[in-house]
Amino acid sequence: MTDKPLISIEALARRYPKRGGGETTVFEDLWLPIQKGEFVCLIGHSGCGKTTILNVLAGLDQPSSGSVIVDGREISGPSLDRAVIFQGHSLLPWMTVLGNIALAVSSRRPEWSRETVRAHCQRYVDLVHLSGSEHKKPAELSGGMKQRVGIARALAIEPKMLLMDEPFSALDALTRGSLQEEARRICRETGQTVFMITHDIDEAMLLADRIVLMTNGPQAKIAEIVENPLPRDRLAASMHRHADYYPLRNHLLEFLVTRSKSFASEIEGRPYDPRKPAVVRPRATAEDPLPAAASI
């Protein structure tokens, strides 16, 4: 944690003019460093400003104040170093699978020949198990396949960082499960730094090293940072058997169900430093070795 972070959110705020005068503050004074190779998930209720944060990180949106620092410099716009996997798949419908990925690759490597670009794209098509569908248009693909193309497009530019906005939320449970496993495998193998938004607790538990909890908007804050106590080689199929699974899950659930609303009263009269939100690591205690299943 003492390393210089790859990317650092500093005092970020976003305000929108309110109808009839005044301003709404979606969030303010947000601080978050992200280390290289880390998988960070941001959890919060709909409307708290998650997509806005991601768009600022991507360079697609400007904050009202504060900044995002990469390599010691404030970001000024989009960059191929930060690949985005959008909430909708955002494929260009008139291009084939290969065409969509090639657009990204040839932007990254304008000096490459057609053949090199093609071979490179094919590697990533194979990586997300889409071999055989290279020449299909997005309309001919299922939701899960489209999202895979989005992942392949983002990975193919070999970015320093991957930004994902609820990438799996539109998929059915089965497809979501297998894509989550794949995303985890790929990111671990390549040591990819990832910032991902989700509102799915199990997804965050499976994928993230750190889970950032955001309170409800307006004036959303980072309430807490939860370190994932589960072993790094966890699998979706077996992680629920781990002793720390329920303590972690209950902690996250407790936050989303009650604390995200009442956080303001929780910190009332107590010191709260937006630069250093509490870091917790929920674990099974001695008196409570294997708690009963969560009630929800």
Place this chain on the structure above:
Amino acid sequence: MASSLSLRAGLLSVLIFAAFVGAWQWATLPGAGPGGGAVDPEYAALVSGAAAQGAKSAFPTPADVAATLWGHLKDPFYVRGANDQGVGIQLAYSLGRVLVGYLLAAAVAIPLGFLIGMSPLTYKALDPFIQILKPISPLAWMPLALYTIKDSGVSAIFVIFICSLWPMLINTAFGVASVRKEWLNVAATLEVGAFRKAFLVILPAAAPTIMTGMRISIGIAWLVIVAAEMLVGGTGIGYFVWNEWNNLSIGNIITAILLIGLVGMALDLALARAARLVAYRE
């Protein structure tokens, strides 16, 4: 089910056509229909000659028109002096003018519409001009064109240019301005250069809307050319119709009307084909 529906539709079409020809035949029987009986003096003054006498209807029978049509189709490209040229040649003149005016309009409207669509400022600034110029009948430009250009052929092309311009300009600007934000965000995060963005993202995204404008334009251009050629005279299918009206050759006029419809349909079909090439499913 689908084939039986189109079969029945085809049958019904044939029936409607037969009924139409039957009614026409009946109306043009000697002594029946609008041509027979008492002759309106104004009408007689207008058409004069034997046709007005009521002995035989001036309006040709279906068989007469079929014969005239066949005569034209047998030899569409003859030239017997400036005022007597085959209907194929006249159609070619009209088509040539339409294509030149239309392509010039496309060459102006699509790049210009692209720029307008890219910039909300110019979009807003030019909107009042476009809104005022668009509803003007293209023929209203004709005297101005004749006065400034001083050449009837070029004036006709100018009129086609003007009438084709607006639908293409408006549709291109609209199509470009309403490219989905998501796709532009993709281009932005991939740092796609301005030139590649224009040709690989914005143009394909807006192409179906642009094609719609092109299809509207060609339809209007073909409507307008007939009227324009009636005004400027000389050559073209519009002039042919006007000339045959002066000759009171109703058979030739009906033939020309039929051919105008067929060519218009062919133009529309060609653009519908082209539109299918650039269409995409989301």
